[in-house]
Amino acid sequence: MRKLFWILVAIIGAFAVGGIAISRGETINAMWIVVAAVCVYALGYRFYSAWIAARVLTVDATRATPAVRLNNGRDFVPTHKWIVFGHHFAAIAGPGPLIGPTLAAQFGYLPGTLWILVGAVLGGCVQDMTILFLSTRRNGRSLGQMAKEELGPIGGYAAMIGTLVIMIILIAVLGLVVVNAMRHSPWATSTVFATIPIAILIGLYLKNIRPGRVLEASLIGVALLLFAVVGGGWIDANPTIREWFNWDGPSLAWFVIGYGFIAAVLPVWLLLAPRDYLSTFLKLGTVFLLAIAVVIMSPEIKMPAVTQFIDGTGPIFGGKLFPFVFITIACGAVSGFHALVSSGTTPKLISNEADVRLVGYGSMMLESGVAIMAMIAATLLDPGVYFAINSAPGVVGATAEAAVETISSWGFPVTVQQMSELAQAMGESTLFARTGGAPSLAVGMANIFSSAFGQSMLAIWYHFAIMFEAVFILTTLDAGTRVGRFMLQDFMGHFWKPMGETSWYPSVLIASALIVAGWGYFLYIGVVDPNGGINILWPLFGISNQLLAGIALCVATGILVKQGKLKFAWVTGAPLAWLAIVTTTATWEKVVSPDVRVGFLAAADQLAARLAQGTLPPEQAAVAPQLIFNQRLDAVLAIILTLVLWVVIVDTARVCWRVAKGLPVLPTSEAPATFISVTEARITVTETR
Amino acid sequence: MRIDLRAWWSFVRRLAADDAYERYLEHHRQHHPNTPPLDRRSFYLLEQQRKWSGVQRCC
Numbered sequence: 001m002r003k004l005f006w007i008l009v010a011i012i013g014a015f016a017v018g019g020i021a022i023s024r025g026e027t028i029n030a031m032w033i034v035v036a037a038v039c040v041y042a043l044g045y046r047f048y049s050a051w052i053a054a055r056v057l058t059v060d061a062t063r064a065t066p067a068v069r070l071n072n073g074r075d076f077v078p079t080h081k082w083i084v085f086g087h088h089f090a091a092i093a094g095p096g097p098l099i100g101p102t103l104a105a106q107f108g109y110l111p112g113t114l115w116i117l118v119g120a121v122l123g124g125c126v127q128d129m130t131i132l133f134l135s136t137r138r139n140g141r142s143l144g145q146m147a148k149e150e151l152g153p154i155g156g157y158a159a160m161i162g163t164l165v166i167m168i169i170l171i172a173v174l175g176l177v178v179v180n181a182m183r184h185s186p187w188a189t190s191t192v193f194a195t196i197p198i199a200i201l202i203g204l205y206l207k208n209i210r211p212g213r214v215l216e217a218s219l220i221g222v223a224l225l226l227f228a229v230v231g232g233g234w235i236d237a238n239p240t241i242r243e244w245f246n247w248d249g250p251s252l253a254w255f256v257i258g259y260g261f262i263a264a265v266l267p268v269w270l271l272l273a274p275r276d277y278l279s280t281f282l283k284l285g286t287v288f289l290l291a292i293a294v295v296i297m298s299p300e301i302k303m304p305a306v307t308q309f310i311d312g313t314g315p316i317f318g319g320k321l322f323p324f325v326f327i328t329i330a331c332g333a334v335s336g337f338h339a340l341v342s343s344g345t346t347p348k349l350i351s352n353e354a355d356v357r358l359v360g361y362g363s364m365m366l367e368s369g370v371a372i373m374a375m376i377a378a379t380l381l382d383p384g385v386y387f388a389i390n391s392a393p394g395v396v397g398a399t400a401e402a403a404v405e406t407i408s409s410w411g412f413p414v415t416v417q418q419m420s421e422l423a424q425a426m427g428e429s430t431l432f433a434r435t436g437g438a439p440s441l442a443v444g445m446a447n448i449f450s451s452a453f454g455q456s457m458l459a460i461w462y463h464f465a466i467m468f469e470a471v472f473i474l475t476t477l478d479a480g481t482r483v484g485r486f487m488l489q490d491f492m493g494h495f496w497k498p499m500g501e502t503s504w505y506p507s508v509l510i511a512s513a514l515i516v517a518g519w520g521y522f523l524y525i526g527v528v529d530p531n532g533g534i535n536i537l538w539p540l541f542g543i544s545n546q547l548l549a550g551i552a553l554c555v556a557t558g559i560l561v562k563q564g565k566l567k568f569a570w571v572t573g574a575p576l577a578w579l580a581i582v583t584t585t586a587t588w589e590k591v592v593s594p595d596v597r598v599g600f601l602a603a604a605d606q607l608a609a610r611l612a613q614g615t616l617p618p619e620q621a622a623v624a625p626q627l628i629f630n631q632r633l634d635a636v637l638a639i640i641l642t643l644v645l646w647v648v649i650v651d652t653a654r655v656c657w658r659v660a661k662g663l664p665v666l667p668t669s670e671a672p673a674t675f676i677s678v679t680e681a682r683i684t685v686t687e688t689r
Numbered sequence: 690m691r692i693d694l695r696a697w698w699s700f701v702r703r704l705a706a707d708d709a710y711e712r713y714l715e716h717h718r719q720h721h722p723n724t725p726p727l728d729r730r731s732f733y734l735l736e737q738q739r740k741w742s743g744v745q746r747c748c
Contacts, residue, residue: 073716075739079703086704096748142743170748212733215707268741269734276746277705331748340744479746486742502742545748 006046013039017117020305021110027300030376033113034294037372041365044121049129049361053354056560056568057133061354064674066139068351076140078351081358087349089363090280091341092128093287095174095438095473096331096545097371102437102444103538104328105378105386106314108306111325112375119326119333120368123575127549128338129360130556130572135343136350137670143343147555149669150562151651158648159551160487163340165641166544167484168515170337171260172522173537174473179252179527180436180534181466186245187427189252191232191463192470193245195275196259198224202274214277221278222285225471229464233427249527256477257520263474264481264512272478279472286468290373290445293452303379303386308410315391315407316435317535318597323585327542332371334579336548338364377444384414385422385431389440392532393433395597400432427459435532438469484515525630528623535597536634539590543583543641550579550645554652561656562665569656580649587642591635600638604631709736 016036020028053059067078079087104112135141141149144163148156182189202221206212235241247255263271307314310321317328331337342360350356378386387396387407396406400416407414423431426443434440442465449461486502488511493500499507526533553576560569593599596606604627610616611624658665702708710729717726727735 071716073713073720074736077712080700083700083703091745092747094746094748174748206733207730211730212710212736213707214705214709215702218705269737272741273737335748337747341747344743345745476746476748479741479744482741483744541748 006043009039009042013043020113023305027302028109028305029298030294030301030380031298033109033301033372033376034298036113037117037369040117040121041369044125045357045361045365048121049125049357052126052129052361052571053133053357056565056571057130057356059133059353059356060673061352062675062677063353064676065136065350065353066347066671067349068676069671069674070139070348075345076348079349081351081355084346084349084351084355084359085363086284088341088346088359089366090284091345092335092338092363093283093367093370094331094476095177095469096335096337097367098374098441098469099177099437099538100329100332100542101371101375102378102441103316103390103534104325105303105375106307106309106316106390107321107325108304108310109301109375109379110305111310111321112329113372115325115329116333116368116371116375119329120364120371123549123578124332124334124338124368125361125364126571126575127334127336127552127556128342128364129356131339131552132342132347132350132360133353133356134556134559136347136353136356139671140344140347141669143339143552143555146343146559146669147551147648150555150666151558151648151655152666154651155551155555155558155648158644158651159548159555160491162336162544162548162551162641162644164484164487165637166337166541166548167480167487168518169522169537169541169544171477171480171484171519172526173534173541174476175253175256175260175519175523176526176533176537177436177438178470178473179249179256179523180434180532181438181442181470182247182252183249183434184246184430185428186242187232187236187459187463188466188470189245189247190235191228191467192474194228194231195225195278195467195471195474196271198228199271199275199278202278203270206274206277207269217274218277218281221274222281225278225282225467226464229460229467232463233459236427250524253520253524253527256523257516259474260477260481260520261512261516263478264485264516265508268482272475272482275471275478276475279475282468283472287370287373290377290448291369293448294373294376296452297448299376299380299448299451301376301379302381303383307383312595312598315387315395317538318595319539319586319589323582323589324539326582327539327546327586329371330542330545330549332368332374334546334549334575335367336545336550336552339548339552374441377441377448380447381440381444382412382414382418384408384412385419385443386440387412388414388419389431389434389443390437391433392435392530392535394530394532396433400430403432425458426462428462433532435534437534438466442466442469481512481515481519484518485511488514522630525626529627529630530620531597536600536631539586540634540638543586543590543638546579546583547641547645550576550583551648553579554648558652558655559668561659562668564659566656566660576649580645583645584642587638590638600631600635604628604635607631706736709733 016032019032067076070076101112144159147159202217206217312320384407396403404414404416442462445465446458446461450458526537553572556572557569594602596603608628710732
């Protein structure tokens with residue numbers, strides 16, 4: 001009977017995947033994608049993850065986890081598996097899986113959807129589960145520590161550099177997304193600004209009025225945030241007050257930079273912690289609502305399965321389908337950043353080794369599902385509208401008329417009137433060239449929500465979606481700056497002891513300022529770049545995120561080989577090989593491609609030539625030297641990132657070769673096994689079932 | 690039905706870390722019965738400090 005059920009799931013899944021792959025009609029219903037995704041996840045979880053847990057990792061339910069052995073009531077606490085699942089999902093799910101698929105939709109719905117499904121089931125989920133398990137066996141060691149202890153110091157340093165660089169690029173690109181969503185939008189700007197005092201208010205409430213009452217404080221905060229969304233509409237309607245919040249890009253960039261610095265040096269209870277409670281509530285609530293709304297609405301997908309932009313001429317970012325769809329969608333398919341959460345925090349909560357399957361593999365499946373929903377939200381828009389929102393003026397033309405003409409000439413008809421009606425319905429003055437993904441995602445979400453839960457409130461839903469994205473982008477920005485600061489302090493502590501003290505104020509200020517200056521630089525350049533900045537920054541982010549995934553998979557593969565499981569090494573080795581090919585090809589193209597929309601150096605040279613000839617308009621000539629320098633810097637950065645990955649790959653290969661030759665390697669860093677009795681194991685497993 | 694609701698409520702509280710202090714008191718009573726526990730406020734502040742010293746949020 002059970003077998004029959006799974007055969008049925010497989011048949012339905014194959015049918016749905018086949019349906020979305022070969023459909024060449026006018027439109028296709030989103031339910032095809034939803035059904036395909038559910039079946040693929042179900043099969044992946046039921047069979048592949050179970051096989052990996054049993055045969056590859058040899059999960060042992062009778063072996064005491066660090067949470068059980070080292071229970072201190074604080075960070076080491078044996079926790080019910082669904083609670084850990086919730087915490088872990090809240091930690092890994094950020095804005096990445098929402099934005100990547102939105103941008104990658106320029107290739108059509110099919111390439112991105114297939115990569116999200118295949119990448120997650122065979123790559124991302126495997127990485128998350130394996131790292132979670134390995135770290136659980138090592139008392140919750142971090143990825144960097146595991147790399148150092150299992151592979152050697154080279155792997156350890158590479159992981160550290162990789163983490164720091166990805167943090168800086170990530171924050172810059174996310175900052176750019178928020179700035180583009182707020183640019184000349186008084187409603188969005190006032191709502192996002194209002195989230196800061198609301199978070200501080202909740203912080204004070206949680207510290208002084210009712211300490212630690214997280215639920216009630218969060219409910220108050222979420223109510224205030226919803227009020228801020230509505231209030232933003234009133235501000236927008238008032239001709240005087242709306243001008244106070246009508247900011248241009250560079251001013252908003254300076255605001256975000258200043259905010260990031262202040263948030264990083266303030267005590268966590270005041271801003272970061274309360275903001276995070278609010279964003280987690282919004283995140284889980286909105287993801288849940290969106291899933292329901294997609295099913296209720298079951299929208300038609302209007303984007304073609306594959307567009308002509310697979311040839312590399314796409315307006316949102318330049319570059320061919322291979323390798324750029326795999327770079328653009330990092331989170332949602334494979335995200336190296338997850339390895340940092342899967343090692344460190346989560347393993348200390350795992351009450352039984354058997355839970356790593358649900359927590360590691362399962363959470364990533366859900367995150368991949370979020371990416372699928374973002375893909376649906378992007379592709380249900382009229383393609384013309386989608387491209388009008390997401391294309392930078394440097395690509396399609398600076399005026400509305402020029403933009404619609406260019407986009408319509410691609411075969412995606414759109415009119416100025418259609419765009420201005422849409423902008424009006426969303427409560428915005430214009431939606432042209434709102435690059436970065438957040439606004440078009442918000443339009444898609446507003447469509448889904450309003451058709452599922454009431455048509456009248458489009459503008460409110462739009463700004464709710466913008467606020468929702470901004471709140472957790474700003475949380476990632478605060479938290480990322482803080483982590484970067486700790487890493488930098490640790491690093492500087494090697495040279496001068498006092499700098500390593502995380503609470504010494506001069507050190508806090510200097511390290512925070514350096515980190516903020518790092519991402520602030522990329523953010524500012526991205527804002528002044530007439531090509532939108534996303535075209536440069538998002539691929540760099542994708543490369544660095546998958547570089548980190550590559551390092552994590554190296555650590556996992558190295559450990560498997562050291563344990564004598566060479567015949568299973570492909571489980572992590574195959575995704576590693578794929579990521580190495582993808583990131584290396586992407587870096588190669590980003591550096592040497594003669595296409596100015598792809599190659600950093602080609603773009604820098606072209607701009608330099610035009611500057612020398614004096615053919616640039618004055619406002620572009622003013623920023624040109626910065627842009628030229630930045631493109632060359634990006635080329636160097638991309639090369640360094642890829643070299644770091646290859647150094648770790650070679651180091652892993654060295655370890656594997658020594659194992660094969662029977663030469664000594666570093667001893668395993670696994671904590672010695674203590675066993676709980678079989679009955680006890682059965683009890684914890686059933687209790688947490 | 691009533692029991693289910695209660696289980697659900699305690700699940701939500703646990704998920705949100707709303708019951709962190711109660712769990713701390715319980716742990717403290719069992720393992721360090723001879724020392725006075727922290728008060729609610731100091732515990733909350735210390736927890737936030739600990740929580741935000743590592744990678745907690747992702748992209």
